[in-house]
Amino acid sequence: MKPTPNIFLLLIFFVLLLANDSSAQEPPFFQFKDDEWVTQQLEKMSLEERIAQLMMITVYPKQNEASKAIYKKRIQQWKPGGILIMQGSPAKTADWINQFQEASETPLLVAIDGEWGPAMRTDSTIVYPYAQSLGAVQDSSILYQMGHDFASQLKRMGIQMNFAPVADINTNPFNPVIGFRSFGEDKYSVAQKSWMVAKGMQDNNVIPVAKHFPGHGDTKTDSHKTLPLIPHSKSRIDSIESFPFRYLSNRGIAGIMSGHLNIPSLDDSGKTSSLSKKVVTDYLKEEIGYKGFVVTDAINMKGVVTGPGRAELEALIAGNDMIEFVADAGKAVATIKEAVANGEISEDEINEKCRTVLALKRWVGLNEYQPTSVADITADLNAPEYQVTNRKLIKQSLTVVVNNDSTLPVQELDKRTIATVNIGGAQKSAFQSMLAKYTNMDHFWLPKDATEQTWANLRQKLDNYNFVIAGITGINKYSSNNYGISEIQKKAVIDLVNEQNVVFSVFGNAYALKHFANIHHADALIVAHQDNELTQKLAAQLVFGAFKASGKLPVTSDRRFKAGDGMEVNPNQTFSYTIPEEAGMSSAILNRKIDSLANLGISEGAYPGCQVMVAKGGQVVFHKCFGFQTYDSIYPVNMDNIYDWASVTKVTGPLPAIMKMVDERKINIDDKFSKYWPDFIGSNKENLSFREILAHQARLASWIAFWTMTVQEDGTLDRNVFKDHPSSKFDIRVSERLRMNHDFRKTMFDTIRTSELVPRKKYLYSGLSFYLYPDIIENLTGTPYESYVKNTFYKPLGAQTITFNAYKHYPLSQIIPTEVDDFFRMEKMRGYVHDEGAAMMGGVSGNAGLFGSTTDLAKVFQMYLQNGYFGGRRYISKATINEFTRIQYPENENRRGLGFDKPMIDNDENELEDAYPAVSSSKSSFGHSGYTGTFAWADPDNGLLFIFMSNRVYPTRNNSKLYELNIRTAMHQAIYDSIISE
The missing domain is CATH 3.40.50.1700 (Glycoside hydrolase family 3 C-terminal domain)
Known part of the structure; x- marks a missing residue:
């Protein structure tokens, strides 16, 4: 049986580990043990002050000013070497640290328990995953980045030491205190992950302190409450519990914390391991060879078993360099000074420990201490780059x-x-x-x-x-x-x-x-x-x-x-949702510019509200709603709102069906269009090609106002065409109150057939052929147009809000209203298609008629952007997508693709106000706009998708401010401006 890849990796890891086991590296602060500043500080201190440098007291910035005054007095009176930060807000914590440093003659070493970042002890900051979650992560380099993040965040607050990572191997599922705080039960994984986190901090000049030596993972009790027993043999402890600490020692970790444990195989006296010379000095420092800084776990924990007032002294005698959570540093200093006098501990030992603490301070830059700025500190601690790390960690876990x-x-x-x-x-x-x-x-x-x-x-x-x-x-x-x-x-x-x-x-x-x-x-x-x-x-x-x-x-x-x-489960090219920085974009630029432009449009009356969505590389990085559905400001725009897409229908309704039928060889775009619409045979349109028609190059008239053909001399609608109630003949619903005679549909088609062609072939946008595509699609597929596009595209895409005649499917309150029609239907259009021609097709047409959410429009366009593939399914071939989205007749100054709009010819040479769309959009980009104020644009070269939704025609189409203010183009350019150059 062949070893699995994971076993191979573990074997390699173990070989490398053994190769590095010969001697422990010196931690980086070692270079400063004989530094001039360290020596000067040491020489000017009294014995009491040197002992006090080995004490770390605890402060709670969450508390009031009276408490702060007490802490400050203790710092001035006791002169401890450091403080441990517990609870508080970022700004208050940083401010208190500044004040405490000012009150201290020697800069304080400031520590925190930050196993999952500053958030473990500080509110309003990023909560990184717990260690057990991180134990699931296979790419340890991201843990290094997390450690680097920790260091940056802690330094921003004025903190230099982190009592993390937890290097305990949790071999006991019922462990009441470690559990989720451990990277897991595999010693190799725990060791490696502990080092990556520690190295990330250490490389950024913050002191990591691995805990709880020699290993708290297989305990049944909580050392905060009692003294846990580790019943294992020394060989077992060598092999399992202490393995990560040995690994960390060999790599030169700056700090290790001694745990409060009863380990008979290492010290059969019953003494707490943190107070045991056999454990701290003989085992950690001499046998393992650790050369770094050793600090106790909180000395006030119930697991500390010693005589009254002797815990701090015994900790130092055991070999610890510093004691944390000292409740009465004054009393501890006096006890230790007395012990020096009676020979229980030597002054040389005190001096060496003090030198270690001062060397740490020198290494982290406290010799040139500067107070931290409190301004914007909470925002800084939650910076997007930290959020990106957090997201990556969770995803990989x-x-x-x-x-x-x-x-x-x-x-x-x-x-x-x-x-x-x-x-x-x-x-x-x-x-x-x-x-x-x-x-x-x-x-x-x-x-x-x-x-x-x-x-x-x-x-x-x-x-x-x-x-x-x-x-x-x-x-x-x-x-x-x-x-x-x-x-x-x-x-x-x-x-x-x-x-x-x-x-x-x-x-x-x-x-x-x-x-x-x-x-x-x-x-x-x-x-x-x-x-x-x-x-x-x-x-x-x-x-x-x-x-x-x-x-x-x-x-x-x-x-x-x-x-x-x-x-492993592979992705399938559906949307992910993240923040701009994970996609290489600036959230500050994106938010500032798009918010500003969106609100400008509202304040200038270009539209009552809008919705903007941006994706890059399939990652949705921006989706916001602005303003209200109407100018009365009652109902805010929300992400579930349904919009009338207007002409965006052309490229999301008939066009995907046509492209699919090109793939299936049911349509050849170089055929005559009359092959698929025989009614054109014998007309002036008999020889027009499908390609020319889709590229708006076929000399077709731009549009026909069919409804005006029914207006009588007195201004009323012809009663032979329209009635205000349904019947078997008047069964095409045009609006809430208006029904059309279905025979008039043939009149519309006949009018298109007999319409005049423009004199020469040139680019002229025409929507006339799009009235015909529903019937062509039904004839070629044997399925009604609406059913075909829904079942072939929208439902498989998960884009199930896309529909015709939205009033049938959604409450009106969810549908964004368009125009108050005061010339044809005499109603406010809401859920009925705004376009008059599409309305006369019963709301189901190829030129307009589709409704849907912003998210679902994005799914269709992302499918195009991904060459016809989305969510694990291929809808259209890459070749066909490329053909339809390329310029067809550039030699004729026609920028259009097949159905799709394209950037203006030489668009990149234009100023922003003259560009369409953004100046920075690539020549391969494509999209379409809608008369109601909708816009969708995809850029394959940059992986960008931009969706803009509004109802600029509310209450009247005569409002052209959206165009005059150039809002969509400016927004589009802002997206490109937000891309962070590498």
Whole structure:
């Protein structure tokens, strides 16, 4: 049997580890132990002051000014070497640090417990994933970046030391204090990941302190409350518990924290390991060879077992260089000074430890201390580059442990009726909201305390669906009380597996999997490790294939789910949703410029509201709504609003069908158009080619106002054509109150047939042929046009809001109104197509008539941008897409593709006000605009997609400010301006 690739990697890792085991590297601060500044500081200190340098007291910036005054007095009186920051806001924390540094004669070493970043102790900052989540990540380089981020954030706050990473190997699933704080149960993974995080900080001049030596992973009790026992032999501890610390020592980590543990095999006296010379000096420093800084875990913890008032002294005697969480540093200093006098500890030992602390301060630059600026600190700590790291970590941690029949990514959306369930929550979750961006689905929830009857009622509703996506939420971080999982949650999982095609995403501790009896029989199972909004959103994207799944379980839950389990699931080129920086764009520029232009349009009355969406490389990086549906400012624009797409219909309705039929050889665009529309035979249009017509080069008239043909001398509509009530003959609904005689449709076609051609072939935009395509498509496919485009394109794309005659499918409140028609239909157009000609086609036409959401329009255009492929399915061949989106007749100054609009000839030479679209748009870009104020544009060279939606025709089409202000072009250019050059 051949070793698996993972075994090969572990063997290589182990060989490299042994090769580096010969001697521990000196930590970087070592170079400053004999530095002039260090020596000067040491020489000017009294013995008491040198001892005080070995003390770290704790401060709580969350507290009030009176508390701050007490802390400041202690710093001035006790002169501790450092402070440990606990709780507070970024600005207040930084301000307090500044004041405490000012009060201290020697710069303070400021530390924090930042295992998942500053957020562990500071509010309003990014919460990076817990270590267990990171244990699932296979690309450790991103952990290095996280460590680098930590360092940048901590330095921004004035903090120089981080009591992280946790290097404990969690071999005990019931560990009450480590658990999710550990990278996992595999010693190689824990060692490597610990080093990558530590190195990321250390390379950026922040002191990492790995904890809790020699290993807190296999304990049954919490050292905060009692002294945990490590019952293993020394050989076992050498092989497992201390392995990561040995690895870190060999690489020169700056700091290690001694844990409060009872380890008889290392010290059979019962002494706490942090106070044991046998553990700290003999084992860590001499046997392992560690040359760096050693600090105790919090000395006030219940796991510290010693005589009254002697903990700090015994910690120093044991070999620690510094003690943290010292409650009474004054008393500790006095006790230690007395011990120096009676010979329990030498002054040379105190001096050496003090020199180590001062060397650390010198290495981090405290010799040239400058206070940190408090201005904009919260924004700085949440900078986009840190958010990008966080997103990458979460994505790479998501672990697929079941994927029967390649259920993931979920595809074939046209064949699924989907329900989502939040198992453990009382409302729609972020997971469900993100899932809804991919296709139509209904949402349900089952609270943790739901009754059996509530679940029974929900099960009955779920019978109406053939596919369920369930997120399991409300799982606790710690193992007590079965991770907080309720009986109804367990039952819901059992029943769903037995009764449904179901995908689960478990938002919580991987160990919790053991409590779901048959979850391994689900169609697919994602372990998302944590329960927060961003993790839920990214897990939802993974369900539909937005990015690759690569995570591996860091721990063993039970025999079904073992450490190392996890399968790769490849992406399928659907949309992902992220921030601009992850796509190489500036959120500051994008937000500032687009917001400004969108609001300018509103303030100038170009439209009552608009919606803007931007994607790059298939990543949606911007989607915002501005203003209101109408000028009365009652109903805000929202992302679920349905728009009348107007002429954008041309390239999203008939055009994809035509392209598909070109692929199927049902249409040859170099044939005569009359081959497909025989009515043109014998007319002046008999010899027009399909290509010329699609490129607006065929001499067709621009448009015909068909409705005006029915206006009588008195200004009223011909009663033989229109009535205000339906009948068997008047069955074409034009608006809420108006019905048209279906015979007039033939009159419209005849009028197109007999219309005059312009004198010569040149570019002249014409919508006339688009009235004919629905019938051509039906004739060639044997399927009605509307059914064909919905079932062939929109439903499989998950673009199920796209429809004709929106009034049939959506409440009017969801549909953005267009014009108040005061010349033909005499009604406000809402849900009925704005275009009069399309309305006379019953709302189902090729020139106009489509309605839909911004997101769903983007799906169609992203499919084009991806050469006819989207979400795991090919709709149109790359060759056909390329042919339709290229300029057809450039020699004739015609910029058009086949159906698609293109940039103006020599567009890149124009000024912004004369360009169409953006000056920076590539020659390969393409798109279309709509009369109602819609616009969609794709740029293959830059991977960019721009969607703009508005109802600029409300309440009248006579409003041309959208064009006069050049808003869409300016927005489009702003997108290019936001791209960060490499």
